[in-house]
Amino acid sequence: MSYAEAANRDPAAARALDDEVVAAVGEDGLVDAAVIVAVFNGLVRSADGIGIPLDDVVLAATVDARATLGFDGYPGAANNTR
């Protein structure tokens, strides 16, 4: 999770964690983690740029979790619960 945090906030600094991540999950695991951070940085921009509403089944299933974790306070929440 430290790698995910750094990779999102400061990709260049995240590379300082490469050896530690490789030791934990191998080189392919490091690449895999980088791939997921990268693709989700595209997906979040798709969602926020287009104002994608939550799919009905997800909206209904996450009422408690969203409230508990504070997600309903995100600016994009207003775009997703109209």
Added chain:
Amino acid sequence: MATFAPETFPRPVDPEILTAFDNVWDGLATPGTWWTAAERVAIVAATRTSVPLPLGEATPDPGGLSDTVGPDGLSALTREVVRRLAVDAGRITGDWAAAVVDRLGPGRYVEMVALVVQTVPVDLLCDLLGRPHQDLPAPRAGGPSQVVPGGLGQGGAFVPWAVDGWFGPNVARALSYVPDDNARRMEVVMSMYSGGQRFGEMVWHHRALSRPQVELIAARTSAINECFY
């Protein structure tokens, strides 16, 4: 040689991902549905140089921004929309999007979103793996097709999207106003994350990280970006 050849990366990357990146780059150089190829490449160049506004500085009102094209091939309006999408997307509101769509039209706005979301993952993966950013392609001649696909309608998003006969998650139809770019975007997503038929499987064996590890990284990335969806 392919643009994103395996040997240009310091670590091994799945060939399916590199093929998807090649197709994105080829698409950038091709006239789009609403922008010329030169404009598409300029939008991606602006994506790369976008930075957050200084703390406390108000977001510009899209209605007040000039649509006069500057030396970089983009207007102040277009540049600000790209900036918002690239580095401040989590604070996009329905009112802001409506004002932008009113100025640009839905097609040009959706295609801008498509270009940002196709290229941010490419550049970020390069950053994380220590590969220089790929040079932007030389744009090909030709005008945009300006074809609006059939079967679009309002479905709760900021822009029209596929509604007739649609079955699937909303994220997959997000950019259906520009089908060619949406197809390239989905190729990137499928190769890097959802893997086609494997998406419904809770146990993954086809990649180095387990499904729970992948989803934890994905969830943390979404939370850092304050993405509700």
